[in-house]
Amino acid sequence: MKPYHQSVTPSSGIIAGARSSIAFVRVGLTLALLCALGFPIAQAADSAPDIAARKALQELVPKAKIDKVEQAPLPGYRQVIIGGQMVYVSDDGRFLLQGTLYDTQAKRDLTAARIATDAKAKVDAVPLSKRIVFAADGGKPKYKVTVFTDIDCGYCRKLHSQIAEYNKRGIEVDYLFFPRSGIGSPSYDKAVSVWCAKDRNAAFTQAKGGKNPTPLKCENPVAEEFTLGTQVGVEGTPTIFAPDGSKIGGYLPPDEMLAKLQTLGTASFAGN
Amino acid sequence: MHLPLCFSSALAALGLLLAVNASAATPEDTVRQAVTAMAPKVKVDAVQESELPGFYEAVAGGQFLYVSKDGHYIVDGNAYDVREKRDLTAGSRAKARKIALDKIGPDKRIVFAPPAPMQTKHTVTVFTDVDCPFCRRFHQQIAAYNAKGIAVDYLFFPLSIHPGADKKAEAVWCSKDRPNAFTAAMAGQDPGKATCANPVSELTHLAQTLGISGTPTILADDGSQIAGQIAQSPDQLAAELDRLAQASAARN
Numbered sequence: 348m349k350p351y352h353q354s355v356t357p358s359s360g361i362i363a364g365a366r367s368s369i370a371f372v373r374v375g376l377t378l379a380l381l382c383a384l385g386f387p388i389a390q391a392a393d394s395a396p397d398i399a400a401r402k403a404l405q406e407l408v409p410k411a412k413i414d415k416v417e418q419a420p421l422p423g424y425r426q427v428i429i430g431g432q433m434v435y436v437s438d439d440g441r442f443l444l445q446g447t448l449y450d451t452q453a454k455r456d457l458t459a460a461r462i463a464t465d466a467k468a469k470v471d472a473v474p475l476s477k478r479i480v481f482a483a484d485g486g487k488p489k490y491k492v493t494v495f496t497d498i499d500c501g502y503c504r505k506l507h508s509q510i511a512e513y514n515k516r517g518i519e520v521d522y523l524f525f526p527r528s529g530i531g532s533p534s535y536d537k538a539v540s541v542w543c544a545k546d547r548n549a550a551f552t553q554a555k556g557g558k559n560p561t562p563l564k565c566e567n568p569v570a571e572e573f574t575l576g577t578q579v580g581v582e583g584t585p586t587i588f589a590p591d592g593s594k595i596g597g598y599l600p601p602d603e604m605l606a607k608l609q610t611l612g613t614a615s616f617a618g619n
Numbered sequence: 620m621h622l623p624l625c626f627s628s629a630l631a632a633l634g635l636l637l638a639v640n641a642s643a644a645t646p647e648d649t650v651r652q653a654v655t656a657m658a659p660k661v662k663v664d665a666v667q668e669s670e671l672p673g674f675y676e677a678v679a680g681g682q683f684l685y686v687s688k689d690g691h692y693i694v695d696g697n698a699y700d701v702r703e704k705r706d707l708t709a710g711s712r713a714k715a716r717k718i719a720l721d722k723i724g725p726d727k728r729i730v731f732a733p734p735a736p737m738q739t740k741h742t743v744t745v746f747t748d749v750d751c752p753f754c755r756r757f758h759q760q761i762a763a764y765n766a767k768g769i770a771v772d773y774l775f776f777p778l779s780i781h782p783g784a785d786k787k788a789e790a791v792w793c794s795k796d797r798p799n800a801f802t803a804a805m806a807g808q809d810p811g812k813a814t815c816a817n818p819v820s821e822l823t824h825l826a827q828t829l830g831i832s833g834t835p836t837i838l839a840d841d842g843s844q845i846a847g848q849i850a851q852s853p854d855q856l857a858a859e860l861d862r863l864a865q866a867s868a869a870r871n
Contacts, residue, residue: 441702
């Protein structure tokens with residue numbers, strides 16, 4: 348319990364708060380959180396500003412493991428991707444900005460767009476053989492969402508109890524496992540057991556219905572998917588990724604999910 | 620999102636007038652147009668030069684935004700000076716809060732100062748709510764804070780999640796012996812239903828314009844916010860206030 352009473356849910360920022368009606372709390376990146384993340388450092392041939400950006404970040408957060416450093420759309424700045432989140436560092440390494448970058452002329456959230464591109468590449472790289480797929484009705488899906496899920500999470504169960512409704516609306520749901528308590532936890536073991544069942548989809552649905560799966564072990568992608576989740580900024584379950592790599596929830600009822608998918612890419616910021 | 624604002628109408632009118640003459644754009648103008656483009660409902664309260672080169676700093680509803688001087692980009696977040704290891708946004712927020720708090724006289728505070736012959740070394744301003752458990756726990760230790768040379772000035776900020784807390788604050792304010800009534804209410808006693816002219820709604824509004832959203836919120840002399848975990852310990856609070864005072868002296 349925090350020794351603090353709050354009258355409002357803190358938003359990720361004043362503009363995001365004013366623009367968003369999503370009942371989904373985005374947890375802001377804190378420098379403390381950066382410490383907790385660990386990722387392989389992908390170092391290409393770094394330019395001087397790239398090196399300055401890395402140095403700046405290590406100065407403020409010695410344990411930060413940087414995912415990617417590249418030129419930012421903001422002139423004079425590098426952008427650094429860390430665990431599905433982003434910070435901006437001036438090319439001389441002197442200043443660091445932690446927050447959301449907007450282009451007021453294009454009326455775009457550049458931070459979310461870049462993070463979505465990054466997440467899309469990583470999520471798309473997961474082959475069909477490592478997903479549990481609940482296909483849309485009537486052949487070709489209109490939309491495909493990727494849902495990071497945990498057998499033991501209430502809203503994940505609620506979502507799956509309506510799986511036929513999503514499918515009926517032309518939405519294919521691809522599940523990846525994200526046992527929140529981590530690798531080796533009871534929820535992790537359940538995920539592995541479901542994965543190793545003969546009829547994976549049936550075992551998944553049964554487990555989501557509250558029935559403990561028969562304990563099984565086999566080669567499985569659960570740990571890999573959990574790690575992927577941390578790299579694309581999954582902080583809870585369910586986390587739903589749209590086809591463009593943007594995070595759209597949180598649990599969303601079937602009609603709301605459909606509406607959200609329909610407006611993606613065509614959203615007008617001016618109306619908010 | 621509810622944005623408690625009060626000083627924006629004059630600036631808004633100015634913005635409309637100047638919008639037709641882009642070449643004479645003032646910083647206020649540039650910032651307002653940029654913010655409006657992204658979030659039409661967000662009202663900008665103040666615009667100032669930023670320590671971040673090439674940016675203006677804008678305040679809206681107690682939160683800070685960085686707007687590039689050409690108005691093309693906005694960063695909604697915090698700025699750090701890596702070389703100085705300083706959170707520039709926290710620094711600006713503290714400054715803005717200090718200016719606002721300096722305008723709140725003792726006639727709007729409930730003051731618990733160290734009794735003579737003890738000396739006051741530091742003063743903290745605490746936004747508080749009679750019905751908030753951690754505010755009560757804080758006040759239980761008031762003698763210990765005073766013994767450390769810390770004066771505590773309370774400002775009422777009854778949260779909307781505590782229905783009736785505003786009436787209790789008013790009853791405390793309107794009682795004959797304000798500090799005693801406050802202490803009794805913080806111990807769980809019903810303060811009654813007294814009413815009179817009082818600053819409760821003004822202070823609530825002030826808290827909101829300063830981006831304060833919870834209680835207890837503890838601010839040091841320089842306006843900087845002290846973490847609740849630190850403030851709950853009189854020893855740690857005293858040490859933190861000493862540290863802040865030294866840091867502030869070193870800068871001046």
